[in-house]
Amino acid sequence: MKKSLFYSLALAAVAVTGCRKIEMDGEKEVIIVTQPGTGTTGQTITLSGRINADTVLRKANTYILKGLVYMVGNHTMTVEAGTTIKGSFSGSDVAALIITRGSKLVAVGTPTEPIIFTSAATNPSSGDWGGIVLLGKAPINTSFNGIAGLYQVEGGVDNANGDGLAGSGDAVAPTPIADDNSGTLQYVRIEYAGYAFQPDKELNSLTMAAVGSGTTIDHIQVTYAKDDAYEWFGGTVNCKYLISYKTQDDDFDTDNGFSGNVQFGLVLRDSLIADISTSEAFESDNNASGTTATPKTSAVFSNITAIGPRATLANTGNTLFRAGAQIRRNSSISIFNSIIMGWPQGILIDASTGSPTDLNINDSTLRIRNTTLAGNTVNMKYSVSSSAATGSTDASILSWFQSSYYNNDILTNSSDAKLIQPFNYTSPDPTPFAGSNGNQKILNGASFTDPKLASSFFTTVTFRGAIAPAGTESTWWKGWTKFGAN
Numbered sequence: 001m002k003k004s005l006f007y008s009l010a011l012a013a014v015a016v017t018g019c020r021k022i023e024m025d026g027e028k029e030v031i032i033v034t035q036p037g038t039g040t041t042g043q044t045i046t047l048s049g050r051i052n053a054d055t056v057l058r059k060a061n062t063y064i065l066k067g068l069v070y071m072v073g074n075h076t077m078t079v080e081a082g083t084t085i086k087g088s089f090s091g092s093d094v095a096a097l098i099i100t101r102g103s104k105l106v107a108v109g110t111p112t113e114p115i116i117f118t119s120a121a122t123n124p125s126s127g128d129w130g131g132i133v134l135l136g137k138a139p140i141n142t143s144f145n146g147i148a149g150l151y152q153v154e155g156g157v158d159n160a161n162g163d164g165l166a167g168s169g170d171a172v173a174p175t176p177i178a179d180d181n182s183g184t185l186q187y188v189r190i191e192y193a194g195y196a197f198q199p200d201k202e203l204n205s206l207t208m209a210a211v212g213s214g215t216t217i218d219h220i221q222v223t224y225a226k227d228d229a230y231e232w233f234g235g236t237v238n239c240k241y242l243i244s245y246k247t248q249d250d251d252f253d254t255d256n257g258f259s260g261n262v263q264f265g266l267v268l269r270d271s272l273i274a275d276i277s278t279s280e281a282f283e284s285d286n287n288a289s290g291t292t293a294t295p296k297t298s299a300v301f302s303n304i305t306a307i308g309p310r311a312t313l314a315n316t317g318n319t320l321f322r323a324g325a326q327i328r329r330n331s332s333i334s335i336f337n338s339i340i341m342g343w344p345q346g347i348l349i350d351a352s353t354g355s356p357t358d359l360n361i362n363d364s365t366l367r368i369r370n371t372t373l374a375g376n377t378v379n380m381k382y383s384v385s386s387s388a389a390t391g392s393t394d395a396s397i398l399s400w401f402q403s404s405y406y407n408n409d410i411l412t413n414s415s416d417a418k419l420i421q422p423f424n425y426t427s428p429d430p431t432p433f434a435g436s437n438g439n440q441k442i443l444n445g446a447s448f449t450d451p452k453l454a455s456s457f458f459t460t461v462t463f464r465g466a467i468a469p470a471g472t473e474s475t476w477w478k479g480w481t482k483f484g485a486n
Helices: 394-401 440-444
Strands: 019-024 027-032 044-051 055-057 062-071 076-079 084-087 096-099 104-108 115-119 132-135 150-152 165-167 183-191 195-198 201-203 206-209 216-223 230-233 238-245 252-255 261-268 279-284 300-307 321-328 334-336 339-341 345-350 372-374 378-383 409-411 419-421 429-432
Touching: 084 096, 096 104, 206 216, 230 238, 252 261, 279 300, 321 339, 378 394
Parallel strands: 027 044, 044 062, 055 076, 062 084, 062 096, 076 104, 084 115, 096 132, 104 183, 115 183, 132 206, 183 216, 206 230, 216 238, 230 252, 238 261, 252 279, 261 300, 279 321, 300 334, 300 339, 321 345, 339 372, 345 378, 372 409
Antiparallel strands: 019 027, 150 165, 195 201, 419 429
């Protein structure tokens, strides 16, 4: 063993300058000790291997992720507001940042100084690097090596140290911890990420596996995601103010017992960009086989604006687009106070695999309320169960959605929703017109009386969708974000 020289990296630490790489038993430790306003600034610093020390990334420097970079040993990576971190790509040596169980990523940007995770390429494009993977100890309905509650995250990031495992049941986490804390991400942009390690085993721009409710995630923009923008595998984390811009596959993908809450989410698609696996704003499974495994996927989404590829009913765009929401494989997610517009299918209740998904409608664990469908070619679609005849049909699913109790509505054209510029790909504006110029159901048709919205996490508002016509909730998506050509 080599003797290591260690510097404390707490934010209040004394000023020390420079960068040091230390080899310990084959593990690379990168310890950044540059303090603001002192010493050399403007350095380009490469992060690689397993980082087994508290680490601070300073905004004066540029950081390059080389290969799979793991934060391990219950340590914290703290990223200053305004910092840029770039992922490199060289053949199969894809870059990604993995925060292992017990460790934390504290990346707190501001509206004027967001933290940017992006590509190191001169001419960046979708899929240049892998993305961010958060691994926690919260409940998940999977098993690994015979251990119930343990999950090997997809994307090929696991190793001999078990750095790609999430959940509980082993020595790292004997029992699940629902309020586990994987850190804080606020005012963060994640650009050009996503990597197909194998079919159906991809890295997403932001992967959250068994992430607990002690974690704070809000004001995140994912742009040009190669696979999914956000994917939750189990866990209980709550998220607010999420943007997905020009994703290739799915925007909000929920699996394996995710039971957190999400409010204020904006989806903006490009009619030319879709995935061979077919693309949706929402894709939700209980698990890959649609079994009754618990905990069950039961996430609650409210105030989502999901703008699809079709500005008008005559537009076709990429034929690989499927639906605004595909709820399948025994999922029990719920969607409230939202707008789903411009999709080939608005909502697809897919019962074709596993326990029939429509049974979750029958027992009211799957709910869609106070939601507007606009300009979708087909509004509601049902895929028949292959395992049991439930009696559901396209007509019965449509009737359920249109029941007066749920207060949903259907608009023939996207323009009927009266949003300002929802299909402008370079300068989008999904804000609803206000007053008498607006759609009154969208302006005033939200409700938070459903027991699923009883959590103090939810902000009670009057409008449907992610954006208010005026006031604080009309501007949350501006300033720290970036739209337009890549």
